[in-house]
Amino acid sequence: MTTPFLGRAIIIGGSIGGTLAAAAIADHFREVVLIERDELPTEPVFRKGVPQGAHFHALLAAGRAAMDSLLPGFSDHAFEMGAVRLDSAQDVMRLDRVGWSPRFESGLEFLMASRPLIEKALRDKAAELDGVQYRSGVEVAGLIGADGRVTGVRTTNGEELSADLVIDASGRFSESPTWLQALGYPTPREEVVNAHWGYSSTFLEVPEDWDPGFQALALTAFGDGALTPESASRAMAMWVVEGERRWILTAQGSAGDHPPRTEEKLRDFISSIGVPELDKALSQVTFPEKISMWRDTRSRLRDFAGQPERPECFLAIGDAWMGFNPVYGQGMTAAALEASDLRTELAAHLTERTDELTGLAGRYYAKADALIKYCWTSSNTLDHRIPGVEYTVDGVAQEVDPTSSDFSDRLAAYMALDPERYVRYRETTQLLRSPEWLAGDEIVDAVRERWDELGKAVVPR
Numbered sequence: 001m002t003t004p005f006l007g008r009a010i011i012i013g014g015s016i017g018g019t020l021a022a023a024a025i026a027d028h029f030r031e032v033v034l035i036e037r038d039e040l041p042t043e044p045v046f047r048k049g050v051p052q053g054a055h056f057h058a059l060l061a062a063g064r065a066a067m068d069s070l071l072p073g074f075s076d077h078a079f080e081m082g083a084v085r086l087d088s089a090q091d092v093m094r095l096d097r098v099g100w101s102p103r104f105e106s107g108l109e110f111l112m113a114s115r116p117l118i119e120k121a122l123r124d125k126a127a128e129l130d131g132v133q134y135r136s137g138v139e140v141a142g143l144i145g146a147d148g149r150v151t152g153v154r155t156t157n158g159e160e161l162s163a164d165l166v167i168d169a170s171g172r173f174s175e176s177p178t179w180l181q182a183l184g185y186p187t188p189r190e191e192v193v194n195a196h197w198g199y200s201s202t203f204l205e206v207p208e209d210w211d212p213g214f215q216a217l218a219l220t221a222f223g224d225g226a227l228t229p230e231s232a233s234r235a236m237a238m239w240v241v242e243g244e245r246r247w248i249l250t251a252q253g254s255a256g257d258h259p260p261r262t263e264e265k266l267r268d269f270i271s272s273i274g275v276p277e278l279d280k281a282l283s284q285v286t287f288p289e290k291i292s293m294w295r296d297t298r299s300r301l302r303d304f305a306g307q308p309e310r311p312e313c314f315l316a317i318g319d320a321w322m323g324f325n326p327v328y329g330q331g332m333t334a335a336a337l338e339a340s341d342l343r344t345e346l347a348a349h350l351t352e353r354t355d356e357l358t359g360l361a362g363r364y365y366a367k368a369d370a371l372i373k374y375c376w377t378s379s380n381t382l383d384h385r386i387p388g389v390e391y392t393v394d395g396v397a398q399e400v401d402p403t404s405s406d407f408s409d410r411l412a413a414y415m416a417l418d419p420e421r422y423v424r425y426r427e428t429t430q431l432l433r434s435p436e437w438l439a440g441d442e443i444v445d446a447v448r449e450r451w452d453e454l455g456k457a458v459v460p461r
């Protein structure tokens with residue numbers, strides 16, 4: 001523990017990105033104030049400022065590891081609260097474009113929980129840190145700036161709060177670009193990819209001692225790899241979230257083929273995917289809770305890292321920087337890895353300058369940008385093959401290459417041929433391992449040599 005010598009940091013948003021940012025900087029500030037417009041609940045329950053909390057949230061292994069590093073004891077606390085441990089290969093039945101994933105004891109553990117539980121477990125841990133406080137029920141309305149830096153925030157009730165550092169963690173609908181513009185700065189370049197995915201989700205009650213043959217099921221064989229013609233635009237996932245009998249189910253439909261809201265129609269939608277194990281499992285469960293919908297699944301990258309001109313002492317994290325198409329499950333993990341980079345860069349900055357934070361935002365963006373761009377490219381590659389996908393830069397339509405995933409599809413098929421290689425690959429897709437080895441000559445040559453053979457694994461079933 002270092003002695004804090006910076007004054008106050010303000011974080012806009014007390015959700016996952018904000019909480020992890022607080023953990024990243026708390027050692028160096030006397031006070032870290034998270035301003036959250038919702039009244040934060042004392043239980044792990046849905047709240048209106050995070051409407052996505054009603055939908056399934058996969059936590060990638062790298063995200064969990066980063067959360068445990070930023071907030072030691074997070075996983076243990078989440079398990080005490082009811083989160084469940086699964087083996088990422090043994091317990092998960094997974095169908096994607098290259099077929100059914102192998103099932104074996106992989107040793108790679110998943111933490112499964114609802115979004116509200118993950119957020120609450122993180123917040124409990126952050127609240128134990130010296131100087132960290134949540135001010136809930138307060139909404140930020142804009143930034144205050146002077147002399148090339150952001151110096152504080154203004155709230156909707158007219159209060160002005162000064163800060164040495166302001167972090168925007170206000171999520172995918174962040175108003176930072178407008179707030180920066182009001183201070184005279186250009187808005188960051190904005191890229192948007194919209195494959196018109198929609199979600200319908202609900203929690204399930206399952207029978208006592210239920211064993212459907214999996215503890216998690218993820219079906220993403222959309223496109224040519226779909227099992228039935230009507231499900232070419234469809235995907236779904238279901239898994240145990242808390243305790244033994246509470247499961248979450250999410251159905252997803254792309255290209256505007258959105259899953260419905262009523263139970264009967266939702267069951268039909270899911271059944272169209274054509275997996276008998278799923279049909280059998282669904283016949284044994286009830287839908288006691290309401291069905292929630294989500295329609296705005298655009299991936300949006302605000303290129304803060306590439307901004308030619310930006311104020312000092314202000315930075316964005318989590319969905320405020322890049323809001324992902326949630327289908328690829330990267331958002332919480334990206335926020336955690338960005339927070340880790342922030343912690344590293346702040347500590348390094350303070351070894352060079354102890355009096356102020358000029359340059360911090362630039363070095364943080366430079367460090368975290370590689371990860372952001374990797375996640376951006378990997379999810380967009382998959383979305384680009386969806387019929388009707390729209391890609392814009394600053395509102396201007398761009399060309400899309402629908403064949404951009406041909407290599408990555410074959411790569412996935414190649415990886416599944418060998419269990420050891422497959423575990424390494426899973427570690428990479430879980431962002432635990434750098435993706436660089438996938439671009440090495442050995443792998444690329446092996447895939448190119450078997451191009452047609454591997455292609456058969458991904459062409460229409």
Ligand SMILES: Cc1cc2nc3c(=O)[nH]c(=O)nc-3n(C[C@H](O)[C@H](O)[C@H](O)COP(=O)(O)OP(=O)(O)OC[C@H]3O[C@@H](n4cnc5c(N)ncnc54)[C@H](O)[C@@H]3O)c2cc1C
Nearest residue numbers: 013015016017037049052057058140171318319326331332
């Ligand atoms: C349908 C859906 C499914 C998803 N599934 C996954 C998944 O499987 N895996 C995964 O890793 N990620 C998933 N995500 C993404 C994930 O929810 C986010 O990446 C993650 O919550 C981190 O977000 P955040 O903290 O940046 O923003 P959020 O969680 O959205 O939080 C923003 C916070 O800021 C507050 N706020 C906003 N404006 C203001 C203001 N002006 N003043 C004060 N407070 C403000 C809000 O109330 C909220 O608490 C999904 C997202 C959606 C939409």
